[in-house]
Amino acid sequence: MAISVPLELSEKTLKQLQQLMLVSAQDAFKQASQQQSFRPWMTLSETAEYMHISPNTLNKFIKQGLRPSLVNGVQRISQKEADRFYNEHQI
Numbered sequence: 001m002a003i004s005v006p007l008e009l010s011e012k013t014l015k016q017l018q019q020l021m022l023v024s025a026q027d028a029f030k031q032a033s034q035q036q037s038f039r040p041w042m043t044l045s046e047t048a049e050y051m052h053i054s055p056n057t058l059n060k061f062i063k064q065g066l067r068p069s070l071v072n073g074v075q076r077i078s079q080k081e082a083d084r085f086y087n088e089h090q091i
Helices: 011-035 046-050 055-063 081-086
Strands: 069-071 073-076
Touching: 046 073, 046 081, 069 081, 073 081
Parallel strands: none
Antiparallel strands: 069 073
8 A cells, every 4th residue: 555645845856866867877877887898808817807806716716617718928808708708597
């Protein structure tokens, strides 16, 4: 059973509420765009951040089949490879 309560807000309060909602939405979009800012080929530390794991866990994942690429002694892992690894280990 829902209860309806009429609420009247002053024009000033409405404007403050609108501003607060706008700032909250902008922050959410900013956070979402930062999550999408990873490069297609990432360093090991970037990969750990992308996968939301520690560097030690990343090393364990590599031993379990996560495949880094090695070019001139520099290891990189692609986003596609990180996603593939997670998809293959879904429960």
